[in-house]
Amino acid sequence: MxxxxxxxxxxxxxxxxLISGMRQQGIAGPNIQVHAPSNLHRGALAEEFGVRSCPAQAExxxxxxxxxxAAKPKQMPAVLKEWRDSLRSASALFVSVAAGISSAQITTLLGEETPVVRAMPNTPAQIGAGATSLFATATVSxxxxxxxxxxxAGVGKVFWLHDEALMDTATALAGSGPAYVLLFLEALEDAAVLQGLDRVTARALALQTVLGTAQMAAANSASPSELRHQVTSPGGTTAAGLAVWEEQLRPLAQRALAAAAERGRILSQLLKTTA
Structure with a gap:
């Protein structure tokens, strides 16, 4: 085929x-083309991966x-108006990695018959460890x-959603999640430095602890709650630290995801008013 x-x-x-992942899967460079205004950026991709570098305009x-x-969400209305005829004539599948833009908004720009997939990969995709949420419209075969x-799958694990309304939540969790984890790492590092540990050692310990714990949880059939109880001795040091975390961590996580998801919905509404 x-x-x-x-x-x-x-x-x-x-x-x-994504291009790196495709090339590692054996997809030929000439079968991938990149359209962008910056000759420098697309030229660098062409040199590194052997893909075709093309001007920004439709063809x-x-x-x-x-x-x-894979461009900025706010640019989508103008870009898709230019590409609409090319997409329709080729019966092309359209995949959007633009946060907050619904499939209905996309098909309004491209036509109801256009097959559309919304995708939300996160930044660990850059090292092949991403988490991508996907939603397909009924016109996608x-x-x-x-x-x-x-x-x-070439850049990490894939999770299909059957309700598009959940894309904002998935984006708030996995799309924004790397920033939450990095903030947590910063906080652990700074707290250890305040206790007298040097910054280099504090950072290395925090990073390896988070990395090792995530790998342990991924390799274990037990839930995070079960694993947490296994390493928490009553009256011990872990229990003392957890007592402080439990005061605010869950409500903070709930508020953070709610705020990020709501921002996604607001961005979608803003696009409607500017399109």
């Missing part, structure tokens, strides 16, 4: 991560192409879902 032409609109970090596409929108699965 002939590989589809994969067309990137945008040449930023996420495009680079005729091969039949059944896969077009991945099983074969097209398989193609999208292959693309994003």
């Amino acid at each position: 002939t590989e589809p032409q994969i067309v990137f609109i945008g040449a930023g970090n996420m495009a680079r991560a 005729k596409l091969p039949e059944n192409s896969v077009v991945i929108y 099983a074969n097209q879902c398989d193609t999208v699965q292959q693309i994003f």
Whole structure:
């Protein structure tokens, strides 16, 4: 079976991560093309991965192409108006990694018959350890879902959602989650430094602790709650520290995810008013 032409609109970090994953899966460089205003960015991708570097403007596409929108969300209305005819004539599958933009908004710009997949990978995709949430509209075929699965499995684990309303929550969790974890690492490091530990050692200990614990949890069938109880002796040091965390951690996590999800909904509404 002939590989589809994969067309990137945008040449930023996420495009680079996905292209790297595709090339590692054996997708030929000439079957991937990158459209972006910056000749420097798309030229760097062409040099590193052997993909085709193309100007930002729309062009005729091969039949059944896969077009991945990896540019800024606010640019989508203008960009899709330019690409609409090319996408329609090629019966292209459109994949959006733009946060907060619904499939209904996309099909309003491209046409109701356009197959659309929304994708929300997170930044660990850059090292092949990403978590990507996916939602497909009813016009996306099983074969097209398989193609999208292959693309994003190249940069980590893939999670399909059957309710688009949950994309904002998935984005708030996995899309924004790396920043939460990094803030937690900062806080642990700073707290240890205040207790007298040197910063280099504090950072290394915090990083290895979070990394090792995540790997342990991923390799274990027990829930995080069960694992936590296994390492918490009554009256011990861990119990003393957890007592402080329990005062505010759960409410903070709930408020953080709610705030991030609500921001996604607001961004979607803002796009409606500017489109």
